[in-house]
Amino acid sequence: MADGQQLGRLLLIKIGDGADPEVFTNLCGLKTRSFNMSATEVDTTIPDCTNPGNPVQKTSRPGISSRTFTGSGNFVSSTVMDIFMNHIRATSSFNAQVIVPGDGTYAGEWFVTDFTFNGDVEPNLEFSATFTAGDILTFTPRV
Template sequence: MAEAKTTTFGKLLIKLGDGADPEVFAQPCGMTSKSLTFSKNTGETLVVDCDDEDQVTWLERNAESLSASVSGDGVLAATSIQPWWEAFASTEAINCELSIQYSTGTMKWTGPFHLTSFEISGEKSGDPKVKSAIQMDSAGAIENEWVAA
């Protein structure tokens, strides 16, 4: 039996671009939960059996669009509030680099995203640390590549 090759939390990276040329990507500190979601929207068509129109009709689906989203939450580190705020305040999408590093290689996605939600929260009792939660949605095509180790 071949054991699955896995990776750890610290190898799932969410980096924001600085807009410079060449662009430099950096991961804001403090996330304790991260998620990447890739979605495909489809259109549907009922396809009739021309030889027997009383047959149950099969539903065919065709791809219409692709999108990606990123979410995360954790403590709001002092070094992270400015990059997150600047990404939110921008009316232009910012380039992001998302990646998962394995011992066998790295899967990387790069493309434009809007920071659509930036939540800051805190509680007096329990854990008094100020926390943040983010949501980013793709704003165009995302390129991906697998880089073997």
């Protein structure tokens, strides 16, 4: 692998067990995953008050930031999956870490906004989930 390139399979979400001290474990089975960082756009455009007929230049500033992790793959029965599923059934938030190779770790409170089981007759049971930040996340740059 060339310098600087990162493996997609190392984009991970680790679920906290709620203990003190908290232990974070990889959510196993994910085959596809993505991490999105975005912000809304707040329009700050003001037409020229002196010459309202002049062209108007659109201007903006960043608004609300959003952090979302999505993943899908095989459902693997485990202790961490049991903890994760309990949060989904209870619609509760939990501590997690998103590890982004080459960038760093986004840690804090998350909750699942969408969860789906799927499967056919023969293949393994699969799942997909969307995780949204439930509070301000702590970012730790990679070392």
